[in-house]
Amino acid sequence: MTVPMANELGWMLDEVLKVPETRHAILLSADGMLRAHSVDIxxxxxxxxxxxxxxxxxxSRGTAEFCGSPHTPWQQTLIEFAHGYVFLVAAGEGAYLAVSTTENVDMEAVTYRMYKLVDQLGKELTSPARQDTGSPA
Incomplete structure (x- = not known):
């Protein structure tokens, strides 16, 4: 039996959704594991x-060279669809914050709110890389 993931940080993600025309927010790790989600998803x-x-x-990180250097740090990706956007930002070591919106969102307001949340949460949002837990051969 699988124990359900506690969504302890979910209420914090709901803060981002106070920007009009936002839909959902999730916090994820670099390896694609869900860390938290807003109440509406x-x-x-x-x-x-x-x-x-x-x-x-x-x-996105792999295309840094296209901006001048393969060592350019990735900060944000924006994906545009016919009916909305997905914003993806760095949220600490190995953690990312994603927010989906409608096409009518104030893009500056949602980006500001996302970075403000990342700053406020600091180490709460950090998801360090997994350590090898295998036994020695």
Whole structure:
């Protein structure tokens, strides 16, 4: 039997959704694991989005050379759809914050609120890389 993930940080993500025209927010780790989700998105959907968005982040980071240097640090990815946007920002070591919105969102306001949340939460949002837990051969 699987123990359900505690959504202890979910209420903090709901703060981002105070910007009009926002839809959902999730916190994910670099390896695609869901860390938290806003109240208005189900766990299964949030887990699926976390897995997909970790891939988007990896691709974005991999194209840094296109901006001048392969060592340019990744900060944010914005995906535009016909009916909305997905904002993806760094939220500490190995953690990312994603917010979906409608097409009518104030992009500056949602980005500001996301970075403000990241600053306020600090180490709460950090998801360090997993350590090898395998036994020696």
């Amino acid at each position: 189900g766990r299964d959907d949030a887990e699926r989005m976390a897995a997909g968005l970790s891939g988007v982040q990896a691709i």
